[in-house]
Amino acid sequence: MADAEQPVVSRSRRVVDYGSTIQTRLAAAARLPSFTRWQRLEYFLNVLNQICIGFVTIYMSYLTLRTGLQGTSLHAWLVTIGFSFFMAEGVMIHYGGNVLTHGYKRHTKTTIHWILLTLGGCCGASGALIKMIQKGFSLHSTHGKLGFTAFILCLLAMTSGVSALFSARVKRLITPLLNKTFHNFLGFSCFVIALTTQYYGYQTGYFKSRSETDFQILMKCVTLTSLVLTSYGPLKALYQKCENISRQF
Ligand code: HEM
Numbered sequence: 001m002a003d004a005e006q007p008v009v010s011r012s013r014r015v016v017d018y019g020s021t022i023q024t025r026l027a028a029a030a031r032l033p034s035f036t037r038w039q040r041l042e043y044f045l046n047v048l049n050q051i052c053i054g055f056v057t058i059y060m061s062y063l064t065l066r067t068g069l070q071g072t073s074l075h076a077w078l079v080t081i082g083f084s085f086f087m088a089e090g091v092m093i094h095y096g097g098n099v100l101t102h103g104y105k106r107h108t109k110t111t112i113h114w115i116l117l118t119l120g121g122c123c124g125a126s127g128a129l130i131k132m133i134q135k136g137f138s139l140h141s142t143h144g145k146l147g148f149t150a151f152i153l154c155l156l157a158m159t160s161g162v163s164a165l166f167s168a169r170v171k172r173l174i175t176p177l178l179n180k181t182f183h184n185f186l187g188f189s190c191f192v193i194a195l196t197t198q199y200y201g202y203q204t205g206y207f208k209s210r211s212e213t214d215f216q217i218l219m220k221c222v223t224l225t226s227l228v229l230t231s232y233g234p235l236k237a238l239y240q241k242c243e244n245i246s247r248q249f
């Protein structure tokens with residue numbers, strides 16, 4: 001006889017329960033975590049965000065890789081996978097509403113975070129640098145100016161990230177809380193500026209000549225949606241850190 005068909009025998013009362021499905025269901029319900037409505041909304045928005053990030057990354061990779069990554073294609077691909085993919089996924093790692101990582105320990109999350117952002121930071125910064133060298137650092141367009149700011153902030157965020165990772169060792173110079181808050185602030189600012197630059201990237205001749213107006217608008221909307229939804233986690237963390245600072249001082 002299969003396990004599910006075994007009768008359940010109570011020791012206190014000599015009752016044989018052949019309808020064991022009720023007990024099995026009750027036990028399963030007790031094991032299930034109960035989510036509040038707000039948590040369900042957070043998970044739903046996070047899934048939507050992962051779809052937006054995936055869409056931008058896959059489409060931009062398709063557009064740039066099929067032309068053999070020449071000229072601006074290399075720039076657009078590197079900055080997209082660096083900022084819109086690795087950085088977006090990396091800054092959301094610690095967020096409790098992230099469906100991909102919410103079960104991990106904080107230490108594991110931090111390890112994934114710095115690996116993703118070392119990769120993302122290097123791809124994004126080199127993508128921006130390649131273009132600036134090609135254009136001789138002219139920085140005429142809004143896109144170029146924002147891109148240069150994102151480049152500088154990216155380097156600062158990576159440096160402050162190393163300092164946040166070793167915050168216990170440098171606590172004589174700066175307290176771990178201030179150290180991590182500073183990194184959180186720089187990292188968040190870098191992400192916001194980078195995705196705004198990406199938005200302006202869809203207005204460049206390179207992208208306009210390769211896509212229809214409707215599709216340019218769609219890419220802008222999807223990028224802005226992922227910017228807003230990704231920002232929630234780091235912004236919440238920054239707010240909590242600032243609250244802790246105001247309690248201490
Ligand atoms: C986070 C994303 C991005 C960053 C940080 C970034 C950064 C930059 C920088 C620093 C420049 C050099 C400007 C100069 O020296 O004059 C530049 C130029 C350019 N980028 Fe991007 N870029 C990004 C996304 C994109 C995307 C997605 C595209 C196209 C689909 C694109 C296409 C171009 C083009 C065509 C130029 C040359 C024309 C101009 O300067 O406006 N970029 N970008």
Ligand code: HEM
Pocket residue numbers: 087091094095110113114117118121153154155157158159160161162164165180183184185186187188190191233234237
């Ligand atoms: C441009 C690259 C980076 C950006 C944009 C960035 C952004 C962020 C953000 C927004 C947070 C706060 C997340 C939260 O608590 O919800 C954070 C936390 C953290 N980051 Fe980065 N990061 C970057 C690179 C790095 C690097 C390279 C390292 C280490 C080598 C690092 C180490 C850390 C650590 C240890 C924390 C946790 C701080 C804490 O416990 O609150 N980050 N980062």
